[in-house]
Amino acid sequence: MGTDLRRLDGVEKVRGTAPYAYDQPVDDPVYLYPVQSSIAKGSISRIDTAAAASIDGVIAVLTHENAPRLAVGEDAEYAVLQGPEVGFRGQFVGAVIARTPQAARHAASLVLVHYEAQEHDVFLTAQHPGLYAPAQANGGIATDTSVGDVEAALADAAVVIDHSYRTPAEHNNPMEPHTTVAVWSGGELTLYDSTQGVHPVRQAMAPLFSLEPGQVHVIAPHVGGGFGSKGLPHAHVVLAALAAKCSNGRPVKFALTRQQMFALAGYRTPTIQHVRLGATVDGRLTAISQEAVAQTSRIKEFVEPTAEPARMMYAAGNRRTTHRVAALDVPIPSWMRAPGGVSRDVRPGSRHGRAGRGLRAGSDRAADPQRTGHRSRFRQAVLQPPPARMPRRRRRALRLGEAFGGAAQPARGPVAGGAGRRRCYVSVQPHRRERRADRIQCRFHPHGADRRG
Incomplete structure (x- = not known):
């Protein structure tokens, strides 16, 4: 206690020399770029990879038709490229492995996917007909x-x-995107992963690839933010490991783009x-x-x-x-x-x-809010000259305010350079008068909308 401790990774991070997942020095890496579903629900009827495969530098184009098989259990998030079904827009439906990230990205854009789309449901409402009571909430929390x-x-x-x-x-959009570098060697899998939990990654990946936990090595010396989204592995880790099985023994580097993270990082x-x-x-x-x-x-x-x-x-x-x-x-x-x-x-x-x-209408206390004892909850508007030390913009806003019958009322006025209207509420908290005599609440509504913020 009271000792100034030096953060172990502080110097490296400040100097920009901390090696993150994508920075790991691996020999002769190749690069992965995914193909994502453009529909929310349905199945793939046909997929054409000829144009993508013809691009110089492309090593392989993976689809559900040629990807290695996984020992998938009940977790459908990890069933990557295991079938033609599409469960949401942005789901992985293919991937390109190439010698450069530019070639992989370009080739992925040339993969043509034909779908049999089904009617989808993506809108949450309070009266949704499919609402149900789950067995429990996340973390084992009781439902009701x-x-x-x-x-x-x-x-x-x-x-x-x-x-x-x-x-x-x-x-989730941490500074470092979700990234994995996958390497297969001697029947064992090494993952340089941007993760907040190396053990959950090992526990999830080992059974998928029919490995013992000791055959999966997860390395994460530094993590560039996570917000919890890196606490569990997501589908991109599986896709990187699958691709590394098809890369002729070369390490595979895979980093989600910002756009991809909205569908794939939780x-x-x-x-x-x-x-x-x-x-x-x-x-x-x-x-x-x-x-x-x-x-x-x-x-x-x-x-x-x-x-x-x-x-x-x-x-x-x-x-x-x-x-x-x-x-x-x-x-x-x-x-x-x-x-x-x-x-x-x-x-x-x-x-x-x-x-x-x-307070309920008709209550004798409704007519006299001061009787409730909530002095800080009920504010009376008063019209006072703007204090001399008040910033100019606030003095102008205060002049727009008016008091009607002791209750705060909106006052509309033109706003320079804008087409909207500003509603200003001038109020006083009696028990704080000695510290702050005025209090202003303003809301700006474009196009003259008249709503109380």
Whole structure:
């Protein structure tokens, strides 16, 4: 404690000399570039590789028709080039091995794939007919929990919040893309891999290639970011190892492009969350209901534990949380920065912070928000001269604000150089007046849209 320790890899990383997966010095390497599906669901009816094979420097063109066979188990993500079926847009349907990365990429663009497309389903909705309750969420989290009587508590609560939220898909894009260099030697497989876990890579690859774990060597001295997406191996590792079986004994280098990572490196699934909160007039929670809906891939299930934090972070005697999933024809979700952490943690807390604003109509307290005791939740607008030290742009915004009957009201005004309108809300937090006399909230809406941000 208290000792200034030197980071082991700090000097190499700062100087730019740290060798990452793609930088590993291997003898006479060749390069791999994939062919990806252009449809979301269906099968390959015919694939023409003649033009690609004729390019100078091309060593082999792999498809499901000539790729080495794998001992694939239940994990369909690893069944790379093992059949004509297509489960999502961007799936590997072929690959080119060449002496240069430029030749491999050009040849891959010449592979002609003909499909028998099927009707696909890629849109997540709260009422999706295929929603189901999974056996568990990622990490062994229970699918549903229930404590107390949520419905009765909500019916009796002085304050009720009932709202649905959507969070978007978020994609992993660490500084170093997902990269693998594969080498076969003496019946053993060596992988220089950009991974956060060498043992999971070994455990996944060994049975696929009918090897003992000791015959698979995974080397990852440095990792250029991962956000969890490199915690488990993905399909590109399998494809690199397959290609190395067809490269005449030469090492194969394979790095996903930024565009390819959106379909092949995992992502945080979008969610739809129906949140209901019941509270007393002083903001104490009495009921929590969080119903989370997410998507997974039809070919491999991954369930975000979206509602897990509500089970332990909020003290309420009545709690209910559920997870429902729709299996769609989409890429496979996976870990991303503590799986589901962003999408799951924000919802109950964000609404609880505004609980006082949800007083039921007709309540005597609804007419007098100050009686709730939530001084920080209710702000009264006041019209004051702009403080002299206030930045010029904020003084101009403040002049646009007005106070009507003691409640913050929008004020529209022209915005120089723009075609939109700016809505400004001027407010005061009474208990912070001595530190900050003004507070401005502005939202800019293009084309004059009139929405409260």
